[in-house]
Amino acid sequence: MMAMHELLNDPVDVEVSFSNNRVVPRSIRWNQKDYKIETVNLVHTAREGHKKMFYFSVSDLNNYFKLKLDPENLDWRLVELYTDG
């Protein structure tokens, strides 16, 4: 199987936990399928005008997901998906 890399902007349901003053994504539901997040690899922020967006680079056993959180309206988006080949 070939690796697949997609840039998306899909709304996604995210289950999170809060610990040590941090938001930690635990699982996501996308395209009617649940994915359990194994590791949060990197968290970074980026500005969109005055807005500060949070990006979570997370992965399960086969996929890398980049999730975007808009803290103003708590909207989660799946913006990038990489499936290992």
Place this chain on the structure above:
Amino acid sequence: MERIILHIDFNSYFASVEQQANPFLRGKPIGITGKSQERSVVATASIEAKALGVKTAMSTWEAKKVCPTIILWPGDPEKYSDITSRFNRILSEFTPNVSQFSVDESFLDITDEAEDYFGATCLAQALRERLREEFGDHITASIGIAPNKLMAKLACESVKPNGLTVVRKDDLIDFIDTRELDDLCGIGHRIKHRLNALGVETFKQLREFPINDLVDEFKSYGTWLHAAAHGHDSSAVVSSTQKGIRTMHSTGVKSYGHSYTLPQNTHDLLVIKRYLLGLADKVAWRMRRDKTLARRVSVFVRFGDFTGHGEQRTFNEPTANGLKLFQIAWRILSPHLSPHSHPQPTGRARDTDIGTTLSRPTSDRSQSSYQGLGSPPNDLVRLVGLSTSLLSSGPEQPPLFKKDRKMISVFSSLDKLQHRYGPGVWQRASTMPIEFKSRSSGFNYDHEV
């Protein structure tokens, strides 16, 4: 007191960040590219790709040729910029004397904090651990510690990746003599070739070469070369606050400029005009943001064969109006892009430039002949750029005509929008067909300037 300088440099920075973010890229040869992978270069190769012969700034097609298994990955400048900011914040936890050298390397004067080389080594280990906590295991850095910046950087670069190299004052000469001339920051290929032509192949030979002869050949640079070969460098670690830098809104800037490599090399004047107008608007927005006006515009193009043409024009009334800057720039540039009409397949051209193609005037290259679409690919325009200089501060002189005054008030509203929602919130209708994609480079990030 002998200074202790620490130089820290992330290893394969952009690639390591991507490998940290995406575990499926780890252990693989990856190359971080720009906006379009076909016309891009490898901004950073992963450690694995470097081991297979991929070099920084190699074109993507060449990288594919050298390493067919390379994964070309589009760069994410905003992510790297965030990591850079956090990196610099961490460095300032260790000492206030931090001088950023590029997006992924900095100098720290740790003389007071470390007290001696043992303390410096402990500090370096603590710094490395702090970076690991913040970013993870896969973003690593090499560290060099020495009595000055030049030697600290040379030490840092001697062991990669993830090295920690300490060179004390007494060991400087022995250490330098293990390095090649062009390992030293300040000796590039050209200087090296000129030194080789003088019979200087090693640092030992450079030390022994008469300083007067070096000065004859390199002017004042000869003195620097002589000192460098002895491991001397008195330059201070000057932090951005000491320099008086007020980040991006600095009034110390001398020019504003943007350039852009087009998605395809082109003859099409309309496409070139659109990009030039877009660049002029980018430059003008930054000037208005910084309350600055310009009295000079420079414009340049690069052709497919990497030759180019540039010119500038000075004018009396300072401006920060993108359209005015574009109009002046186009007046300068267009005579050097002689148009050739070619048949339009359908429709009727409304703009006089629609349906025309260009090429360089034959005076630029006597061997070539230019026939519109039939021109050789090397004569197509590859890159356009525009910059402004002769800057002054203050508001623009109110225009005479009502229409122009209205335009200034429109800009004021558009600028507020852009400030709030970021670049891309407005665009001229005439530039709608084009798109500027963000880029990453070793020294700055597009979205920050």
